[in-house]
Amino acid sequence: MSRPRRPGPEGRQPTIKQVAERAGVSPMTVSRTLAGGSGVRPEVQQRVLEAVQKLGYHRNENARSLRPGHRSGLIGVAITNLANPYYGTFALGVEEVAATYGRRIILGNTGEDADRETQLVADFIGRQIEGLIIVPSASSADHLGPDRIGGLPAVLASRRVYGLELDTVVLDDVGGAYRGTRHLIESGHRRIGYLGNVLSVFTGQRRFSGYERALTEQGLAVHPELVQRGQQDVESAGAALARLLDSDDPPTAIFSANNRNTIGALSEIGRRIRGGTDPSRLPALVGFDDFELADLSPVPLAVIAHDPHQLGAEAARLLFHRMESTDPVPARTIELPVTLRIIRP
Amino acid sequence: MSRPRRPGPEGRQPTIKQVAERAGVSPMTVSRTLAGGSGVRPEVQQRVLEAVQKLGYHRNENARSLRPGHRSGLIGVAITNLANPYYGTFALGVEEVAATYGRRIILGNTGEDADRETQLVADFIGRQIEGLIIVPSASSADHLGPDRIGGLPAVLASRRVYGLELDTVVLDDVGGAYRGTRHLIESGHRRIGYLGNVLSVFTGQRRFSGYERALTEQGLAVHPELVQRGQQDVESAGAALARLLDSDDPPTAIFSANNRNTIGALSEIGRRIRGGTDPSRLPALVGFDDFELADLSPVPLAVIAHDPHQLGAEAARLLFHRMESTDPVPARTIELPVTLRIIRP
Numbered sequence: 233m234s235r236p237r238r239p240g241p242e243g244r245q246p247t248i249k250q251v252a253e254r255a256g257v258s259p260m261t262v263s264r265t266l267a268g269g270s271g272v273r274p275e276v277q278q279r280v281l282e283a284v285q286k287l288g289y290h291r292n293e294n295a296r297s298l299r300p301g302h303r304s305g306l307i308g309v310a311i312t313n314l315a316n317p318y319y320g321t322f323a324l325g326v327e328e329v330a331a332t333y334g335r336r337i338i339l340g341n342t343g344e345d346a347d348r349e350t351q352l353v354a355d356f357i358g359r360q361i362e363g364l365i366i367v368p369s370a371s372s373a374d375h376l377g378p379d380r381i382g383g384l385p386a387v388l389a390s391r392r393v394y395g396l397e398l399d400t401v402v403l404d405d406v407g408g409a410y411r412g413t414r415h416l417i418e419s420g421h422r423r424i425g426y427l428g429n430v431l432s433v434f435t436g437q438r439r440f441s442g443y444e445r446a447l448t449e450q451g452l453a454v455h456p457e458l459v460q461r462g463q464q465d466v467e468s469a470g471a472a473l474a475r476l477l478d479s480d481d482p483p484t485a486i487f488s489a490n491n492r493n494t495i496g497a498l499s500e501i502g503r504r505i506r507g508g509t510d511p512s513r514l515p516a517l518v519g520f521d522d523f524e525l526a527d528l529s530p531v532p533l534a535v536i537a538h539d540p541h542q543l544g545a546e547a548a549r550l551l552f553h554r555m556e557s558t559d560p561v562p563a564r565t566i567e568l569p570v571t572l573r574i575i576r577p
Numbered sequence: 578m579s580r581p582r583r584p585g586p587e588g589r590q591p592t593i594k595q596v597a598e599r600a601g602v603s604p605m606t607v608s609r610t611l612a613g614g615s616g617v618r619p620e621v622q623q624r625v626l627e628a629v630q631k632l633g634y635h636r637n638e639n640a641r642s643l644r645p646g647h648r649s650g651l652i653g654v655a656i657t658n659l660a661n662p663y664y665g666t667f668a669l670g671v672e673e674v675a676a677t678y679g680r681r682i683i684l685g686n687t688g689e690d691a692d693r694e695t696q697l698v699a700d701f702i703g704r705q706i707e708g709l710i711i712v713p714s715a716s717s718a719d720h721l722g723p724d725r726i727g728g729l730p731a732v733l734a735s736r737r738v739y740g741l742e743l744d745t746v747v748l749d750d751v752g753g754a755y756r757g758t759r760h761l762i763e764s765g766h767r768r769i770g771y772l773g774n775v776l777s778v779f780t781g782q783r784r785f786s787g788y789e790r791a792l793t794e795q796g797l798a799v800h801p802e803l804v805q806r807g808q809q810d811v812e813s814a815g816a817a818l819a820r821l822l823d824s825d826d827p828p829t830a831i832f833s834a835n836n837r838n839t840i841g842a843l844s845e846i847g848r849r850i851r852g853g854t855d856p857s858r859l860p861a862l863v864g865f866d867d868f869e870l871a872d873l874s875p876v877p878l879a880v881i882a883h884d885p886h887q888l889g890a891e892a893a894r895l896l897f898h899r900m901e902s903t904d905p906v907p908a909r910t911i912e913l914p915v916t917l918r919i920i921r922p
Contacts (some may be wrong), residue, residue, distance in 0.1 A: 274692065277696075281699060295867075314668055314669045317661070320662060324659045336685060336700065338681055345625075351610075444868050499873075503874070524868075524869075525847075528844075528874070528875065530845065566596055
């Protein structure tokens with residue numbers, strides 16, 4: 233399965249110096265171009281890339297022979313659901329910052345499965361990643377402990393893992409869920425249902441506690457029969473809302489803790505309207521996460537908006553900061569703000 | 578930036594045999610587990626992974642010393658827009674097939690920019706990828722020629738590049754656009770606008786030709802003033818529809834050639850309805866690509882549905898087939914079917 237390496241014109245692997253000569257630039261300019269092109273004019277970059285291709289220059293082979301130790305140039309990124317556009321945008325944010333450091337991302341999908349995550353991390357380490365950014369799928373994660381990943385710089389994104397001293401970027405989950413639920417109360421709702429993740433997921437626990445706090449602060453009870461947890465895709469979220477709406481005393485509003493649940497709920501609401509239900513008899517919604525086509529909601533809707541691209545970029549910045557620091561610095565947690573965006577009053 | 582490698586209990590890197598002994602399995606079972614776990618019972622995989630982590634075993638370091646030549650275990654995947662859920666799902670399809678071959682994907686985003694694509698491919702090659710799957714952003718692509726990528730197995734996905742003899746998976750673009758436009762004609766529309774990619778993009782050319790064929794076959798003219806091309810995001814697509822609707826003789830229906838354009842059009846339609854426009858005065862839509870919340874469309878809508886996951890999986894299968902074949906086989910093109918799905922008549 234190994235493929236022949238194309239030798240340079242002289243029959244040997246070309247050097248960075250030969251590339252520089254051919255392109256009429258300095259070796260540093262070649263390096264910079266290959267590391268993402270920052271500070272190099274586009275037409276010069278183009279000349280360098282042409283020379284690289286003409287000569288069949290392969291950066292890593294050469295770089296490796298110059299430097300002690302391995303440097304794969306790879307950042308491992310483990311997310312829970314690649315089909316969720318939220319995580320695609322998150323990965324883009326990581327990728328853009330990584331490119332400015334001359335690194336690429338290697339992306340893996342855990343599907344919220346702890347075993348798959350354990351295997352993925354072991355595999356990443358086997359591939360000599362220089363750093364790891366992970367949206368952890370489980371609340372306890374022995375496979376991320378310092379005895380497991382050694383000195384590998386790692387950042388947790390979106391979710392913390394209790395007991396792990398790792399740099400972390402999270403959203404203001406509690407505040408967002410509190411404001412969203414409070415908005416429904418201020419709109420006159422008293423029976424407010426909840427759709428979200430199980431409590432063992434970090435964000436599931438935090439967002440539920442924001443919902444709970446808003447209710448109890450206003451003297452309202454949390455009704456367990458109005459709480460549906462564990463739906464991870466649009467279909468099961470729609471079914472969960474259907475169960476709430478078909479109960480004896482259905483909620484008049486729903487707080488939905490992530491975009492999979494909100495979109496599932498809206499799809500179910502659309503189905504009922506097409507089936508003849510009057511929209512005024514269907515619940516108002518507030519959902520954590522913004523999403524496309526929210527404007528088409530046939531019922532009152534607000535979202536807790538934030539920027540997954542920024543979340544990815546911040547995680548990458550924390551990682552490169554950690555990779556570059558020589559002294560041991562205590563782990564930092566950054567909490568990014570969220571805003572309530574009213575889509576349809 | 579290199580990090581210290583954790584030695585095994587004996588102060589040396591552990592071997593696969595030591596991992597196997599600790600887990601009470603054969604070295605082959607360790608190999609299989611690390612290559613994706615196919616054929617290994619979950620509880621046995623768990624034991625192996627525990628031993629791998631306990632001993633600090635790193636697969637590649639060991640594997641490399643056993644095998645001649647480099648094997649990075651990486652498949653490079655270059656897509657044009659990671660924020661489009663279509664491509665996230667596509668990458669998942671590639672990833673799942675790659676995992677069954679013990680490979681991981683390394684993902685790069687070109688943003689439809691030919692220079693960035695050229696650089697990405699050079700970078701991938703520098704990282705010793707074993708194969709490349711690419712959604713090419715430009716119609717001519719010298720950087721993918723055999724003189725450029727050497728013997729590297731490569732597959733084009735979604736779009737062909739004329740003049741390149743590479744394995745390719747595409748959708749039935751012409752047939753899908755034809756059926757979609759025909760559906761609008763059969764619903765009584767005569768002035769049908771077009772939103773899509775520029776003609777230099779493979780799918781832009783093919784989908785426009787399907788639209789054109791359906792019109793001319795029914796004796797209808799293609800009106801250049803009803804054709805808007807080049808919108809690559811939801812915002813510019815909405816603005817393009819607005820231009821059509823604000824013209825002197827607006828279209829009564831739109832064929833939209835990808836999900837970015839359809840979602841942008843629907844958002845603009847939603848804005849106008851909130852602004853007081855009667856939905857019956859707004860155009861009916863047919864869009865290439867299915868998408869979430871299509872059910873909420875306030876105007877008649879159909880989509881040309883297909884499965885991006887399948888597209889990714891087929892591309893990966895073609896790639897591994899190519900990687901494993903010892904004889905030179907001619908390049909193959911697979912065209913995947915699409916279906917017309919009526920969402921709202």
